Amino acid sequence: MIYTVTLNPSLDFITRLETLTLGETNRADSETIFPGGKGINVSRLLGQLAIDNTAWGFLGGFTGQHLQNTLRDTHLTQDFTQIAGNTRINLKIKATNETEINATGPAITAQELAIFFQKFDCLTHDDVVVLSGSVPKRLDSHVYQQMLHKIQLCGARFVIDTTGQQLKTALADRPLLVKPNRRELAQLYDTDLATQADLLRWGRQLIVDGAQHAIVSLAGEGALLFTQQTQYFAKPIKGQVQNSAGAGDSMIAGFIGTWLQSEDVLESFKIAVASGTATAFSNDIATKQKIEEIYQQVIITTI
C-alpha cells in the first residue's frame, strides 16, 4: 500500500484578478476552493491513475470537515487523525504574477500526535510512505525524523518531499525518490546553480548523498532525473498554464505509482512529467485523460 502523509493539509483558496495592488482593496474576477496539501495532492493524482492509496495527516474544524467531504468523491482512502484546531486555508492569488500565502497551520496536541504515530505500527516492508510538505508551525520540527525512524523499524520504504535540513537528514536513509525544484536544490547545497553543469553536478549529489532516484523539477524548463546509473532530461512541453500548484506533487505521484508497478525508470519518469505538466495545464489536479493527452508529447533524452 502507498500511504501519503500531509502533516499540514489545506483548503487552497484560489482567487484570480487582472492586477494585484498592494495596500488597496482589490476586487477578484473569480475564486475557487480546492483540497490541498502536498501529500493529499499526491493521493489525488494516484487516484486518477487508479492506484490505491491511503491519506494520513491531521484534519480539524469546519475547514477539515469540508476537505474531508470534497475528498469523498475521489479514489483514495482517508485515514486522517482528527484534531481540535482548524485545518488551514492557503491563499493563492493569480494576477500578473502568482502570489501564495500559506498559513502556519493549527496547533497539534501531544495526544493528537500520539494517535497519529500509532498508524505507523501497522506498516510492513511492502509499504511505501510519501512524506510531503511543511510541518505546522507549532509542531516539533523533528517530527519528520521521528516518522522516518518508525518507517525504518517496520522495513517500509519512503519518498520525501521537504526542504532544507529535513531533506538533508533524510537522504542518508535512502529515500526511493526526492524531488526538489531548482530553488530547493540550490538552498539544500547552498549554491546558486548558475549553469546547466551546476544543475547536473548538484542533482547527482542527491544520489551520492543517498537518494535512490532524484528528480529535479524545472517548472517551464522541464525536468531532470538522476538514477544510480544515468541521468535523463525531459524537454519542457508548451501549453497554457492554469494553476501550477500541485505540479510537483503530481510528478511524485506519477513516478512512484508507476515505478512500484513496473520498476521501469524511464516509463515512470515519462508518466511523472506527463502528470506534472497536465496539472500545470489544469485548474485542479490533472485528470487521467489530460495526463494521457500530455504523455504523447513527452520527450526524454539521456544526458
Ligand SMILES: Nc1ncnc2c1ncn2[C@@H]1O[C@H](COP(=O)(O)OP(=O)(O)OP(=O)(O)O)[C@@H](O)[C@H]1O
Ligand atoms: N509552466 C510550465 N510549463 C510546462 N510544464 C510545467 C510548468 N510548470 C510545471 N511544469 C511541469 O511540472 C513539473 C513540476 O513543476 P515545478 O518544477 O514547478 O514543481 P514544484 O516547484 O514542486 O511545484 P509545486 O510546488 O507548485 O507543486 C515540471 O518539471 C514540468 O514538467
Ligand SMILES: O=P(O)(O)OC[C@@]1(O)O[C@H](CO)[C@@H](O)[C@@H]1O
Ligand atoms: O505549506 P506547504 O506544506 O509547503 O505547501 C502547501 C501547498 O502550497 O502545497 C501544495 C502544492 O504543492 C498546495 O496544495 C498547498 O497549498
